[in-house]
Amino acid sequence: MTRVLIINSGSSSLKLQILDTAVEEELAWALVERIGEPSGILTVRRTDLTGMPAEERTEKPTIEDHTAALARVLELADELEVHPTDLGVEAIGHRVVHGGPDFHEPVLVTPEVEADIEELELLAPLHNPANLRGIRVARDLLPGLPHVAVFDTGFFHTLPAAAHTYAIDRETAKRWDLRRYGFHGTSHEFVSHRTAAVLGRPHGELNQIVLHLGNGASASAIEAGRAVDTSMGLTPLEGLVMGTRPGDLDPGLIIHLIRDRGMSPEDVSTLLNRQSGLEGLSGARDFRELLTRVDEDDDAGLAYDVVIHRLRRYIGGYWAVLGTVDAITFTAGVGENVARLRADALSTLGSWGVEIDADANENGSGERVISTPGSKVAVLVVPTDEELAIGRACDDVLGLGG
Structure with missing residues (x-):
């Protein structure tokens, strides 16, 4: 079986999911909401697909930032025996909000890719820093696993020029890559395909x-x-x-x-x-x-x-x-x-x-x-499933599906 840990860091939330992408089944799931607020909500769930009874733990702690959120999720996952190492996770997929002009497709995370994501923080100050923290914390806590970045802007890279062009001085726009990039692309792409499937x-x-x-x-x-x-x-x-x-x-x-x-x-x-x-x-x-x-x-x-x-x-x-x-x-x-x-x-x-x-x-x-x-x-x-879309992208990039 192919097992992937998906990390989806939002501006005030953190979602984690361990998927068996071969059959598109969830093995474990976690959600942290209201990060940075006085009272957060943290839930970790183990499904019965792990061979153990389904179980869920919920806490309402103060979660200062995404680093603290991920660390606590992994602690609870260990208690529930669904720590990524327990389940044989082979790769980690990350949602990254801004891919800028260069990242149109999912990529294997390298030091050079990390540096490029960090440079793009100026364009997505609520998101890319959280995305990058997720990558770095996961790399430190789960060493030895490959990481794949999937970019929210990718689906919108092919917008027609009339839609992505801002009516400003063209040389300034060209120099600084100023254009409409669009976001939530992983969700829009997934949902549009599911809409077609529902309608047949x-x-x-x-x-x-x-x-x-x-x-x-x-x-x-x-x-x-x-x-x-x-x-x-x-x-x-x-x-x-x-x-x-x-x-x-x-x-x-x-x-x-x-x-x-x-x-x-x-x-x-x-x-x-x-x-x-x-x-x-x-x-x-x-x-x-x-x-x-x-x-x-x-x-x-x-x-x-x-x-x-x-x-x-x-x-x-x-x-x-x-x-x-x-x-x-x-x-x-x-x-x-x-x-x-x-x-x-x-x-x-x-x-x-x-x-x-x-x-x-x-x-x-x-x-x-x-x-x-x-x-x-x-x-x-149509409920979105960005985690499944990211998991499929990990399979494609790393050839995990065989």
């Missing part, structure tokens, strides 16, 4: 809008299986409203804050990466907390309305880019679990032939169609 249609024949909605959020337009537009840009700041990031804003606002209001570039970076989005509008960066206040608190209500308004703008804009849309798919934590958001985001599209089945939207789990049989556009919920 070839991936290369579908026009899709995929909405990856979590603490980080992004949208993509996929024409005949190929990404033609996406909401995030040079960095993960652009696009939809997120947990702590604003998404689209007038760049003149940044100039104004620095030139006229005395804020330093570092102050503005902190504002836009850590103090904006849901956190800045309502004080609740977690969408679950926002929902508990949305109908009673004006700030939370406004934050929710801004999220919905931005979603509608992107859905409508991508519809115009594609010309025709076969499917709209919601994925990631918020997209998969918040029926109200799905209904509100699409509520103005009835005249375009989009009809939501209220019961299907409110109930059910897993991959499913939530539009009515008469809807001209299929609307789906």
Whole structure:
């Protein structure tokens, strides 16, 4: 059997999964949420596929950073006898958010690749540092195993020039590789293929809008299986409203804050990466907390309305880019679990032939169609599985599948 440890470090979360990629089965799983907040949530689970009874441990410690998160996960995994060395893990796959202009495909991690990932931290300050820490801590704690980096930007590398080009001085853009890169590409690619499978249609024949909605959020337009537009840009700041990031804003606002209001570039970076989005509008960066206040608190209500308004703008804009849309798919934590958001985001599209089945939207789990049989556009919920996609990439890079 081929066994791979997948490490997926998000801006405020850490997911780990040990997969038998030959049969695409999970052997062990861990999730750390709310890293850097006063009360985190840490869960480690052993599945019965290990030959032992399934067991789960949950703690609510304060997790200072991703290094502490990974170290504690490995301690609990050892107690549950699912430490990667116990299960015969052969490789470690890592999600890396920004691949810059050079990394389009998964690669074996070497010292040179590490150095390149570190250089790209300027473009993804919430993510690439966490990704790189995951690589280094895992290498130290699990020596001797090969590591594979899978880049979020890879799926969007072939965006047409009109979609990835910023309308700035072309020589400046060329000198600094300034372009739209896009992110969450591993998720968008995986979900678009699963959408086609659920609908029983070839991936290369579908026009899709995929909405990856979590603490980080992004949208993509996929024409005949190929990404033609996406909401995030040079960095993960652009696009939809997120947990702590604003998404689209007038760049003149940044100039104004620095030139006229005395804020330093570092102050503005902190504002836009850590103090904006849901956190800045309502004080609740977690969408679950926002929902508990949305109908009673004006700030939370406004934050929710801004999220919905931005979603509608992107859905409508991508519809115009594609010309025709076969499917709209919601994925990631918020997209998969918040029926109200799905209904509100699409509520103005009835005249375009989009009809939501209220019961299907409110109930059910897993991959499913939530539009009515008469809807001209299929609307789906498809759980993303970036870990499986990364595991498959490890097999491809290292030839583990034989």
